[in-house]
Amino acid sequence: MDLSVDARRTGFETHLVINTPAALAAMSAAGSGQVSWQIPVKTKGLTARANADGSVSFVDGAGTVASSVAAPVAWDAAVDARSGNRVNESPVRMTVAQRGKGRAVLTLTPDQGWLxxxxxxxxxxxxxxYASGSIGTTFDTYVSSAYPTSTYSTATELRVGTYNGGGDVYRSFLTFPITALRGLDVVSANVSLYEFYSWSCTAYPFYVHTANGTTSATTWNTQPAPIAQWGSLTTARGYSSSCAEGRVSVPITGLAQTWSKVTTYNDSAIRLSASETDNYGWKKFYSLESSQDPYVTYTYNRRPNIAAAPTMSNGVTYNGSTYVAYGSTTVTSTATDPDGSTVQQTFEVHNDTTGSAASKISSCVTSFAASGARASCNPSPSLPDNATLYVRSAVMDDRNLWNGNWSPWTTFKTALSKPAAPSVSCPGYPNGSWSTTSPTSDVACTVTVPAASGANNQPVRVYVYVDGATTPTIVISTNQTAGTFGGISVPKRDGGHSVTVMSATASTWSSDKVTTSFGWGNTSLNTPTAGTTSTGMFTASATAKPQGNATGVSATVQWRKSGAASDTADWSTGTAAPSPHRLTPAS
Structure with a gap:
C-alpha cells in the first residue's frame, strides 16, 4: 500500500492506494477481517468536530471552523472510455476522536463489501x-529575452519556448517548499501543470531542470543558470478542442528523491524550458496567481514502526530474570508497517547495551512477514553458556526502508549445562542400612547441592521424593546457592524407606536422581498404600531386613476383598517372590 500526497495551493490531498489483491488480503488479515486506517492529526488549539455530511471540521474556542477534512470517497481503477470518468466509487465512513489537548485521530473505514x-x-x-495549510508552489515567474529587464512574478501564466523562431524566448521558474519530503522514501513524484495553450496539437517536449532560487526581481538578464535536467514531457494541450487544455504531469521522481535527502535548505527551484528555435515547442501554463496553480505530487513509502522488545521462545522466568537452556535459542518479535507492507527483522545479541560491534556476539535475520505478524530466527553463532546477554531488533520493509531505531533491549541469561547430582544424608541411617530399633520420631534428612560451573547454572530448587512417591514430597528452594538444606522428613513407621533427590536449574535443566534407602524395625508393606485404587492390577512391594547371613529376602503375599466375615477369613495366597510380584485380585 502507498500513501500519495498532492501539494495544493490551499492545502494538500492524500490518497491511500491499495495496489494489489495481495496487499488488500494482507491488510484484512492484519485487521482481523476489517480494513481501516487511523490518521493522527495535530489540532494545535482546535477541537475536532464530526459533521452530518461525513466531513470533519476543526473549530476554535468560538466555534469558528479553521479547517476541515472533506467526506472521503474510494474508487477503483475502472474508467469510462469515452468520458474518462471513474465508474466505481464508494463512500468511506470517517470518524474522529479527540485524544487530549492538541491531538485527534481520524479513522477511515471503507465499505468492506465494496472493497x-x-x-x-x-x-x-x-x-x-485535508483542506488547510500550504505546501504547494510558493513562488513562480517567467523571463523573456525580448524584454530582458522586465519581471513577471505577478502574471497568471508561465511561458516556455518561442513563438517567432527564437526572436523572443521564454523560460519559467517555480519554487517549491521541500521540507515535507525530508526523510521520506519517495516512490514516485510529478510536477503537475495546467497547460492552457500550445502552438498546435502536435506534441513537442518541454524540460524540467533544477536551478537556483528566483525572486520577484528576476529578469532575463539575472536569471539563474540551469543545473541538471530531471524530467521532460512531450505534450500539446490547449490549441483546440482536438487537444483541449488540461493538466499535464512531468515525472521528477529522481529529483524528489534528491530533495528528500536535503537537510541544509528548505526550498528548491526548477526551470521549465522548451525548444528556443522551433515554434512547435511553444506552451503556456497557469501560474500560482491563477486558480489552476502548479503543484508537486509524490507517493512515498513510510517507515515501519519500531519492533516490540524480543522474546525468547524457550525462556523461563526466575526471580524476574529470563533464562534459556539452549545456545540455539529462538528469538521472536512483532513489527507493524503503516502502509501494510511486509517487514523483515534483524536481531542482534550483545554482551552489553552499548550496541557496539565489539559487544555483538550473535545475530540473525528473519524472513519477510506480514505487518503485525510474529517473526523469528535463531541467532548464530550459538550463544555462550553462563552469560548475561541483551537482544534487540531492527525493522526493514519490503522496499529496504529501515525504521532507523532499534527495539527496546531484552535481557536474558544462559544456563546451558546439566547440574551435578545432589547428595542426601539421613544421620544414623546410611544408605543400605537397617536398624532393629525403630526411631521414636520422624527422621530428619538433608540434601547437599554442589557448586556449579557458573552462577547461572547453579540449581534453584531440589525435588525430594520420600518412600517412592511419584510426585515431589517437598520442593526445596536453594535461592541459586550451593550448600546443605534441610526440611526432609521420613516417617517413623517400621519398614524400609527411601529418599530420592534431584536438582534443577532456572533454565529447567535437571540433574540425575540420587536415592538413599534404609529401614528399621519390622517388615513393612510399601505398596499399595491405604486408599489405592486400580482398574484390575496392583503392584505389591514390601521391605524387610535380611536375617543372619542372608543377602536378600523373599515374601508371601496374601490378599482378600473387603467385607470379609473375619480378619482370618477369605484370604488368597500368592507365590513367594524375591522381587515385587504383580497380582490380579480374585473376582
Whole structure:
C-alpha cells in the first residue's frame, strides 16, 4: 500500500492506494477481517468536530471552523472510455476522536463489501482530503529575452519556448517548499501543470531542470543558470478542442528523491524550458496567481514502526530474570508497517547495551512477514553458556526502508549445562542400612547441592521424593546457592524407606536422581498404600531386613476383598517372590 500526497495551493490531498489483491488480503488479515486506517492529526488549539455530511471540521474556542477534512470517497481503477470518468466509487465512513489537548485521530473505514467485491479493479484509492495549510508552489515567474529587464512574478501564466523562431524566448521558474519530503522514501513524484495553450496539437517536449532560487526581481538578464535536467514531457494541450487544455504531469521522481535527502535548505527551484528555435515547442501554463496553480505530487513509502522488545521462545522466568537452556535459542518479535507492507527483522545479541560491534556476539535475520505478524530466527553463532546477554531488533520493509531505531533491549541469561547430582544424608541411617530399633520420631534428612560451573547454572530448587512417591514430597528452594538444606522428613513407621533427590536449574535443566534407602524395625508393606485404587492390577512391594547371613529376602503375599466375615477369613495366597510380584485380585 502507498500513501500519495498532492501539494495544493490551499492545502494538500492524500490518497491511500491499495495496489494489489495481495496487499488488500494482507491488510484484512492484519485487521482481523476489517480494513481501516487511523490518521493522527495535530489540532494545535482546535477541537475536532464530526459533521452530518461525513466531513470533519476543526473549530476554535468560538466555534469558528479553521479547517476541515472533506467526506472521503474510494474508487477503483475502472474508467469510462469515452468520458474518462471513474465508474466505481464508494463512500468511506470517517470518524474522529479527540485524544487530549492538541491531538485527534481520524479513522477511515471503507465499505468492506465494496472493497472485497471480485469486480474491483486494482489499484483501489481512498481519498481523504485535508483542506488547510500550504505546501504547494510558493513562488513562480517567467523571463523573456525580448524584454530582458522586465519581471513577471505577478502574471497568471508561465511561458516556455518561442513563438517567432527564437526572436523572443521564454523560460519559467517555480519554487517549491521541500521540507515535507525530508526523510521520506519517495516512490514516485510529478510536477503537475495546467497547460492552457500550445502552438498546435502536435506534441513537442518541454524540460524540467533544477536551478537556483528566483525572486520577484528576476529578469532575463539575472536569471539563474540551469543545473541538471530531471524530467521532460512531450505534450500539446490547449490549441483546440482536438487537444483541449488540461493538466499535464512531468515525472521528477529522481529529483524528489534528491530533495528528500536535503537537510541544509528548505526550498528548491526548477526551470521549465522548451525548444528556443522551433515554434512547435511553444506552451503556456497557469501560474500560482491563477486558480489552476502548479503543484508537486509524490507517493512515498513510510517507515515501519519500531519492533516490540524480543522474546525468547524457550525462556523461563526466575526471580524476574529470563533464562534459556539452549545456545540455539529462538528469538521472536512483532513489527507493524503503516502502509501494510511486509517487514523483515534483524536481531542482534550483545554482551552489553552499548550496541557496539565489539559487544555483538550473535545475530540473525528473519524472513519477510506480514505487518503485525510474529517473526523469528535463531541467532548464530550459538550463544555462550553462563552469560548475561541483551537482544534487540531492527525493522526493514519490503522496499529496504529501515525504521532507523532499534527495539527496546531484552535481557536474558544462559544456563546451558546439566547440574551435578545432589547428595542426601539421613544421620544414623546410611544408605543400605537397617536398624532393629525403630526411631521414636520422624527422621530428619538433608540434601547437599554442589557448586556449579557458573552462577547461572547453579540449581534453584531440589525435588525430594520420600518412600517412592511419584510426585515431589517437598520442593526445596536453594535461592541459586550451593550448600546443605534441610526440611526432609521420613516417617517413623517400621519398614524400609527411601529418599530420592534431584536438582534443577532456572533454565529447567535437571540433574540425575540420587536415592538413599534404609529401614528399621519390622517388615513393612510399601505398596499399595491405604486408599489405592486400580482398574484390575496392583503392584505389591514390601521391605524387610535380611536375617543372619542372608543377602536378600523373599515374601508371601496374601490378599482378600473387603467385607470379609473375619480378619482370618477369605484370604488368597500368592507365590513367594524375591522381587515385587504383580497380582490380579480374585473376582
Amino acid at each position: 472485497v467485491d471480485p469486480a474491483r479493479v486494482f489499484p483501489i484509492t481512498i481519498d481523504p482530503t
